[in-house]
Amino acid sequence: MYAIGVNLDLTNIIAGVVDESGTILSKESIPTLRYRPVSEIMSDLAVLVKRVAFAAGVDFDTEIDHVGIGTYGTIDRRSGTLIYSSHFGFRDVPLLAEIKKHISIPVYIENDANCYALAESRWGSTKGYKNSVIVTLGTAISGGIMVNKEVYHGAFFGAGELGHHVIVMDGEKCDCGRCGCWAAYASSTALVRDARIAAIRHPESEMFRMVNGDLRLMSYRIPFEAAKKGDVYAAEIVHMFKRYVALGLINIVNILQPDAIAIGGKLRKIGHEFIDDVAALVYEKAFGQQENANTKVMLASMDYDAVIIGAAMLQAWKEE
Amino acid sequence: MYAIGVNLDLTNIIAGVVDESGTILSKESIPTLRYRPVSEIMSDLAVLVKRVAFAAGVDFDTEIDHVGIGTYGTIDRRSGTLIYSSHFGFRDVPLLAEIKKHISIPVYIENDANCYALAESRWGSTKGYKNSVIVTLGTAISGGIMVNKEVYHGAFFGAGELGHHVIVMDGEKCDCGRCGCWAAYASSTALVRDARIAAIRHPESEMFRMVNGDLRLMSYRIPFEAAKKGDVYAAEIVHMFKRYVALGLINIVNILQPDAIAIGGKLRKIGHEFIDDVAALVYEKAFGQQENANTKVMLASMDYDAVIIGAAMLQAWKEE
Numbered sequence: 001m002y003a004i005g006v007n008l009d010l011t012n013i014i015a016g017v018v019d020e021s022g023t024i025l026s027k028e029s030i031p032t033l034r035y036r037p038v039s040e041i042m043s044d045l046a047v048l049v050k051r052v053a054f055a056a057g058v059d060f061d062t063e064i065d066h067v068g069i070g071t072y073g074t075i076d077r078r079s080g081t082l083i084y085s086s087h088f089g090f091r092d093v094p095l096l097a098e099i100k101k102h103i104s105i106p107v108y109i110e111n112d113a114n115c116y117a118l119a120e121s122r123w124g125s126t127k128g129y130k131n132s133v134i135v136t137l138g139t140a141i142s143g144g145i146m147v148n149k150e151v152y153h154g155a156f157f158g159a160g161e162l163g164h165h166v167i168v169m170d171g172e173k174c175d176c177g178r179c180g181c182w183a184a185y186a187s188s189t190a191l192v193r194d195a196r197i198a199a200i201r202h203p204e205s206e207m208f209r210m211v212n213g214d215l216r217l218m219s220y221r222i223p224f225e226a227a228k229k230g231d232v233y234a235a236e237i238v239h240m241f242k243r244y245v246a247l248g249l250i251n252i253v254n255i256l257q258p259d260a261i262a263i264g265g266k267l268r269k270i271g272h273e274f275i276d277d278v279a280a281l282v283y284e285k286a287f288g289q290q291e292n293a294n295t296k297v298m299l300a301s302m303d304y305d306a307v308i309i310g311a312a313m314l315q316a317w318k319e320e
Numbered sequence: 321m322y323a324i325g326v327n328l329d330l331t332n333i334i335a336g337v338v339d340e341s342g343t344i345l346s347k348e349s350i351p352t353l354r355y356r357p358v359s360e361i362m363s364d365l366a367v368l369v370k371r372v373a374f375a376a377g378v379d380f381d382t383e384i385d386h387v388g389i390g391t392y393g394t395i396d397r398r399s400g401t402l403i404y405s406s407h408f409g410f411r412d413v414p415l416l417a418e419i420k421k422h423i424s425i426p427v428y429i430e431n432d433a434n435c436y437a438l439a440e441s442r443w444g445s446t447k448g449y450k451n452s453v454i455v456t457l458g459t460a461i462s463g464g465i466m467v468n469k470e471v472y473h474g475a476f477f478g479a480g481e482l483g484h485h486v487i488v489m490d491g492e493k494c495d496c497g498r499c500g501c502w503a504a505y506a507s508s509t510a511l512v513r514d515a516r517i518a519a520i521r522h523p524e525s526e527m528f529r530m531v532n533g534d535l536r537l538m539s540y541r542i543p544f545e546a547a548k549k550g551d552v553y554a555a556e557i558v559h560m561f562k563r564y565v566a567l568g569l570i571n572i573v574n575i576l577q578p579d580a581i582a583i584g585g586k587l588r589k590i591g592h593e594f595i596d597d598v599a600a601l602v603y604e605k606a607f608g609q610q611e612n613a614n615t616k617v618m619l620a621s622m623d624y625d626a627v628i629i630g631a632a633m634l635q636a637w638k639e640e
Binding site: 074083084086130131143145147152153154155156157158159160161162164165166167168169171176178185243244247250251252254255256257258259285287288290293294295 | 393394403404406450451463465467472473474475476477478479480481482484485486487488489491496498505563564567570571572574575576577578579605607608610613614615
């Protein structure tokens with residue numbers, strides 16, 4: 001048997017047929033067009049999962065055990081309701097009920113970062129660790145917490161909102177409406193903001209030159225590349241960015257002390273050197289560090305395909 | 321059968337005979353005199369537990385099942401080693417081996433805040449909740465995290481160092497050596513510091529008058545009392561203190577979303593009005609709050625006796 005995992009994100013709906021070893025056999029995507037009614041999005045999603053099964057040469061009705069969907073926001077795993085999503089702007093949307101109008105096999109819905117954590121814990125960087133955390137660093141910051149190798153959901157399925165813990169009281173405005181959140185410092189959005197500000201202040205900088213003065217072209221890669229070329233302003237941006245990322249990780253260590261934290265998401269592409277520097281800061285600064293007994297900080301093994309793979313691993317909700 | 325619970329803190333060693341309903345039958349204490357060798361402290365502790373059994377009219381050898389010790393720092397529950405304690409200044413001290421020189425019945429050792437959380441979870445404010453957190457607000461801030469009604473220890477017994485998660489990057493110096501920790505803002509030590517600074521700046525304040533200009537006499541109660549008398553500077557201190565306490569709690573909710581957080585420790589004595597104001601801030605500001613589905617913020621039921629009661633509840637370590 002196979003399962004289909006779906007990553008329903010803000011831009012695209014990506015579905016994959018996943019086998020029992022966590023391998024994606026076939027993958028298809030369509031744009032989310034998220035400002036449409038949820039019923040339309042779910043109707044399209046239902047067509048997509050059937051199409052991807054066909055593309056993989058798998059019979060949807062007889063060879064697909066279930067469909068799992070990972071999406072952005074707080075998901076009630078029992079009822080398949082999207083309780084709250086700041087980016088979708090949804091509250092109490094019955095996703096499962098909508099999709100069940102189109103699909104008769106079982107469908108399970110879970111927060112996307114929890115799917116990511118599940119996939120990494122089973123087949124990726126955090127495999128074998130009892131307690132682990134996945135942090136997805138991208139335009140936002142999400143997190144999935146594994147306790148005893150199970151997703152930890154918290155009281156109302158809202159645990160793991162790591163990006164919205166505050167590291168600078170009354171600091172930078174966050175898109176959640178509060179101030180000083182980790183995501184307002186350590187997301188790619190924050191990095192781009194800081195790089196733009198530095199480029200405005202220092203038109204002599206390599207960063208400014210690299211975007212030809214058009215700040216719309218600034219990306220999270222530019223400060224890293226400019227720093228390598230010797231741009232002192234970019235070096236400072238990168239230095240502070242590493243400190244911001246590390247600080248949130250230190251807080252997670254001091255509160256939860258998992259066996260391992262893996263960094264996934266878009267910023268994972270910056271690579272090992274970046275994570276090694278961040279890890280060194282965590283090892284140095286976290287509370288009560290001991291030799292050979294520190295939370296490991298590492299790159300996640302997978303990119304956002306982990307959401308598809310984790311979603312495909314979802315099972316019927318059992319009361320925790 | 322009974323058990324003896326011991327709170328080995330920086331100032332006193334307090335032992336109590338505890339029955340199976342969590343009631344302390346008899347309690348005795350001696351000063352810790354913490355700069356002595358550990359062997360002397362443990363030798364005195366062994367005498368104390370026998371004395372308190374005698375005082376309760378209980379035969380130590382036949383009616384006491386075990387001794388549990390709650391103490392400050394990171395405790396390896398398997399080996400009974402105090403791995404790290406910033407305040408005791410200890411590293412890798414074999415507490416259990418020392419006490420076993422004097423006591424033949426089983427002895428278990430655990431972090432004091434974890435004992436507090438265990439006692440509250442079994443008989444106190446967080447009874448019945450699956451996932452809960454105890455925060456002890458005192459001269460420092462400690463925490464105990466309960467997941468599935470069990471103490472969550474983290475990878476190396478260092479979870480729950482809630483006081484040392486950072487809320488203001490590069491902020492106030494903390495006694496752990498780092499900067500900006502929650503404890504550097506929301507402990508009684510921090511409150512007294514802020515009240516002293518305000519009293520120095522404003523000798524016309526009620527706070528200054530209440531200590532007769534002798535800032536050594538400043539206590540955590542004074543800004544609360546002065547604010548009630550209409551001191552605007554004290555009101556500002558109290559206002560900010562509530563925000564500091566709330567911010568750390570919000571971070572805990574956004575990361576862990578427990579069913580309930582209870583505030584214990586010395587500052588618990590400030591009472592319900594204080595906690596209600598803090599709780600209102602948490603309910604307002606934590607991420608994705610829903611009606612009737614928020615982490616409850618409440619006063620702990622017990623004072624530091626909870627450490628004694630929780631220590632008495634310790635059992636032989638089973639690999640988690």
